[in-house]
């Protein structure tokens with residue numbers, strides 16, 4: 438057992454922060470035992486690690502990011518989704534047939550997730566099995582938890598990124614054999630999106646998810662041209678979400694759909710019914726001119742939601758910065774439609790931590806039984822005039838960066854900087 442002493446802040450529900458000034462947080466076997474105002478008599482003999490005047494908060498979860506697009510971060514902002522994929526994204530992903538190139542990029546990617554305090558990641562790799570495997574090994578070496586998808590696609594993309602349905606099944610099964618039972622890093626079935634997957638491949642993906650009880654991730658209703666194209670490709674489907682559902686890829690196993698900018702009506706109802714999680718990616722939606730996702734509607738309807746950086750549609754890997762963007766986008770949306778209240782700070786913090794964390798089990802809170810995924814924030818540089826603890830956290834979220842994150846924990850273990 439271990440006790441950590443610091444100012445403890447977390448969001449047990451979306452309406453409020455729990456704030457324990459100079460609190461004691463007890464951890465046993467990687468899980469939170471309790472948070473206390475003063476040290477209980479029964480824990481007097483447990484070693485205490487004292488973080489002094491620092492903040493102790495849950496670690497971040499990135500629910501949607503493309504690891505192989507890391508080189509393209511912060512460039513190529515002049516096109517919308519479909520031509521952007523064709524001109525910038527597919528050419529970069531083609532390079533990942535070379536595992537030496539993949540290693541160089543993926544090491545940097547994992548190191549930078551670490552820097553920004555993201556201890557759980559749901560990532561797309563590429564179609565290439567060997568470099569996908571490498572990414573999974575790098576997460577494991579770092580001690581950071583991840584769900585990593587070998588991307589499946591077999592149409593409407595360059596030949597070099599296409600695979601046969603048989604190869605897709607074989608490669609996914611090889612990764613399941615190696616990582617299927619792993620505690621930290623597991624595979625996730627990843628059909629890229631309907632336009633790049635034939636019905637046969639989508640069916641094979643659905644079968645794999647069911648057979649091996651694997652989660653699923655893909656993209657949904659991001660861009661209006663994309664949605665129109667999906668309707669042409671799957672004319673029988675009632676909506677884009679239903680097109681996935683027909684192949685067992687929409688909540689039969691835990692499922693994350695990125696974006697959902699234009700989700701409404703029956704698609705929204707299906708997400709609620711099947712408890713499909715939205716990965717909200719505000720920077721990507723801004724950069725690719727996709728639109729403003731109706732996050733308030735998802736909250737009202739009880740659709741699960743988390744935040745994603747979506748590098749390189751998104752340009753920023755920090756989930757703290759993503760909270761700020763999400764709040765700001767919700768305010769612009771509110772300006773256009775006053776019936777959808779903008780997001781508050783406790784709401785967005787809860788979305789990024791406890792709500793997203795449900796995908797990994799009991800993650801993202803400091804209630805008893807939760808896995809101890811945590812960050813220690815040294816904000817003395819930002820706290821120049823005795824701000825309240827809540828304002829200190831708010832200022833760190835708005836103004837802080839990786840330099841203020843001084844310790845990181847995943848599942849109870851301190852995680853040190855991975856080698857690049």
Ligand code: GUN
Pocket residue numbers: 503518522526629630656659721747750
């Ligand atoms: N839809 C299909 N592939 C992608 C991708 O790589 N990024 C984004 N933002 N949307 C996609």
Ligand code: FE
Pocket residue numbers: 501503656695747750
């Ligand atoms: Fe994406």
